[in-house]
Amino acid sequence: MLRVPNYDLASQYVSSQNPTNSDTMKKIFLLAAMFVPLILAGSSMAADVAENWTKHCASCHGKDGKGQTKAGRMAGVKDQTDAQYQAGLKDDKMFTSIKEGLKDGAKEKMKPFKDKLSDDEIKALVAQVRSLKK
Numbered sequence: 001m002l003r004v005p006n007y008d009l010a011s012q013y014v015s016s017q018n019p020t021n022s023d024t025m026k027k028i029f030l031l032a033a034m035f036v037p038l039i040l041a042g043s044s045m046a047a048d049v050a051e052n053w054t055k056h057c058a059s060c061h062g063k064d065g066k067g068q069t070k071a072g073r074m075a076g077v078k079d080q081t082d083a084q085y086q087a088g089l090k091d092d093k094m095f096t097s098i099k100e101g102l103k104d105g106a107k108e109k110m111k112p113f114k115d116k117l118s119d120d121e122i123k124a125l126v127a128q129v130r131s132l133k134k
């Protein structure tokens with residue numbers, strides 16, 4: 001979103017060129033058309049995972065995944081940077097836990113996020129948790 005000014009720069013550049021030189025104009029338009037979506041896609045994807053983590057997960061798991069928050073200690077979250085803990089996790093199980101929630105008998109440990117997050121967002125969060133391993 002924030003990169004839109006790049007596009008404006010490109011169009012300014014185009015309008016400063018000789019308007020009869022349509023080849024140059026075409027090339028510049030093509031370049032702009034190719035790059036703008038790439039830049040937008042790249043930046044919004046990266047922001048989403050971090051944003052989702054902060055918004056939905058960090059209250060319990062902590063920004064750093066160590067779970068050293070008040071809610072985290074109460075809920076009994078494990079240290080996600082711990083290699084041994086990570087070794088016991090399975091990607092597809094993590095995915096289901098985030099999507100459908102996690103229960104300990106009747107007690108809910110983690111609520112389901114399927115109404116708040118898309119499958120792709122959940123996949124990105126699984127990768128995010130994996131990246132926390134020391």
Ligand code: HEC
Nearest residue numbers: 056057060075076077078093094097098109110113125129
């Ligand atoms: C209400 C507190 C709370 C929130 C909010 C929360 N979790 Fe959890 N989460 C837990 C608890 C408790 C566990 C079980 C203990 C553990 O494995 O740390 C858990 C377990 C997990 C696991 C391991 C699942 C498994 O299969 O063993 C993953 C992965 C996870 N959480 C990711 C997330 C993500 C991603 C979010 C945000 C979308 C999130 N959690 C939000 C409390 C929470």
